Amino acid sequence: MMDRIRQAFGPEVPGLLGFLLLVVAVFGVTAPNFLTAANLGSIAYQLPELGILTLAMLIPIISGGFNLAIIYTANMAGLTLAFVLMQFGGVDAGAGAFLLGTVLALAVGALSGAAMGAVIAYIGAHPILVSLAMMIFLRGLGEFLTKGGDISGFPQYVAVLGHGSLLGIPVPLVLFGLCALAWHVLLTRTRHGFAARMIGSNLRATTYSGVHTKRTLVLIYTLSGVMCAVAGILMLSRFNSVRVGHGEALLLVTVLACFLGGVDPFGGFGRVVPVVIALVVLQVLSSGLNLLGANQHLSTAVWGLFLVGVMILRWGAGRWKERQRGRS
């Protein structure tokens, strides 16, 4: 059973699940309101934002790169949708306007990603530098377009996306589930996902094997940009406003979630399922600490400790396994 889970979802999964159970058990006992529907519901509404942004970060990292521009790409896409809604009457904008805005928002995300991917693939520039340039460009552009303020006043139905529920399941969670499933399939069952892992380990050897690595790289960053746009639309709905700086603090948390989920910081290895579990652990930790009355900054500090703890545990597990192998 464990072996089959390991094979299908990655060797990290059983350990992370164990950790999740432990965290839930501790908070279940110590924080009286932890296991209530209200609290679990609030976790379910908060998780998808960070989750979708983490998915956007995940595939560039697996391909050996990075995308520092995820937050501003998301907000730029959100701004696009907001602009369209404003053009069509703000609060009174119809469903057609929302649809058009969504398509354009996704296109803006894709464009931002494709531009980065093209520079990375064809110029060979380092992804950190390229996405840093894109991040600064988008932030400046966004501040310019919004004059540093925020845009709000959207139609009522937009809130459904961020606050509604479908058959009792929060809509954002449904959205996140669909995105995660798409990414899981992309990485495990498609040629580009396969090539992304290979590129992450050795770009030149992958090219030598006859893989169109440049096209795959452009696609990876384009998809990352599209995922950012989805997050941007969700953020618009949740905050009922768009501002260039929304969610700035999440940038490095997405990296944290990837590494907790066993993604290799040097590229080549990473799976969706363990990253999702890592996200849940992070959210549960912060919500539990919050219930215990801890300061929000303290829960951020605990996240950091958590990553160090997981690294030490992994190191220990690796050594233990080696010793077992030596014995057998």
Added chain:
Amino acid sequence: MTDEPRAIRFSNMSKVFGGVKALQDVAFDVGQGEVHCLAGENGCGKSTLIKIITGVYQPEAGAGMELFGERLAAITPNVARQKGIAVIWQDLALFPEMTVAENIAFETMLGNRPRLVDYGALRARAEAALARLEVSLDLDARLGTLPIAARQVVAIARALVSDARLIFMDEPTASLTQAETDALLAVVRTLSARGVAVVFVSHRLAEVLEISSRVTVLRDGRLVGVYPTEGMTQARLTELMTGKTFDSHVMARDTSADPVVLEVEGLSRRGEFSDVSFVLRRGEVLGLTGLIGAGRTELAHVLFGMAAPERGTVRLEGREVRFASNREAVAAGVAYVSEDRLALGLIQPQSISDNAVLSVLRRITGASGLMSPRRQEDLVAHWVRELAVKIGRPGDAVSTLSGGNQQRVVLAKWLATEPKVLILDCPTVGVDVGARAGIFRIVRELAAQGLAILLISDEVSEVHVNADRVLHMAGGRIAGEYDPRRTSLADLEAAVYA
């Protein structure tokens, strides 16, 4: 003889790792100033032996350890260094961004207390070390700009600065040209004359055999024997290392009646090669040999679509082809096994299975556009069986395999594309002598099935034995064509190494 103590004298060395006996009751001794060969295939215990002598590993109880006449109960890396034992590993462990002088004498800059670097003293020490080797190098050149051969000299000089009296050299000639090898051997002779012992650790011994006085052969962690090199041949040594005999008679056949698959005419690329013309026939193994820098790999890159020729034509089965990328070459039926298996041939950390299917992802993709794990499994299983690759599980990292088995995975990857032309660029680099025969058996079988094979190698004997015809490339041009049935190995070697 004299009462001078041996440089090292070890006896009853054993080492067990997790139940595996890496070394069993091995004795090893080297005299002062002796040039000695330590021979054996990968995994025979050579590295373990060196690591015991240098104090990295502790042997099992009962070993006798003596360094320069002093019996020691235990050796630590520090003790070994103080006694003057140095190892130059194949990767040299130098600093490419630092200058020659800094690389040679950097240890003198280390100390318990921080202090300023005395560049004058540093240069003087580096200069003295190079003078002892009777070579001159630009002390201020950045190491990274020097050829491998010069870097090796730097590594030796560094060992001398720390008063080494016995130097292990791991595969020192693997990436050297003949002239560079000769220069290295001259340095070794100088060392030996000054009383510094040198132990060559290699499975490519032709060059070093002649200047060594004795050779110690290990196989499967046991001592096969210690032999004088006088009268020792490469063939005999191979037998001792592998425990098998290999027939090395010329395999060449007459293929002149077979249809031409690849026709190259007047192919040129500035600074790399010029006016290269040849034909490659169905079922033929065409050898292409020459020194490093002759333009062999560059030619292969053009044929594989990785670079465009400036002049000349390439015809594949009669049709002229101009590949814009290697993807087009693969689609047209050209496959290329790179000489650099570690960096280009395989994606080392990824699995055997994923490496094997990387070139045929489309083939394992179903109608839905999704890859089929079952098709991947079947394909991998097929090639593992076909090429007799020894693997644990298909999901294991390809880096866990031996060189020979890795090369079989590379072959599987390319054969899966069903090529018409297979270019093998130095396919036995880093492959054990025993496993080489297996690789060439596969090559001959593929040729018998009709594959046209261009076999590039810098080991003349390899192409002489395995190719149907041999092209000699020098200075970017085809310098001659030979028929192994009519040209002796000695004549061919004389032509290539001239």
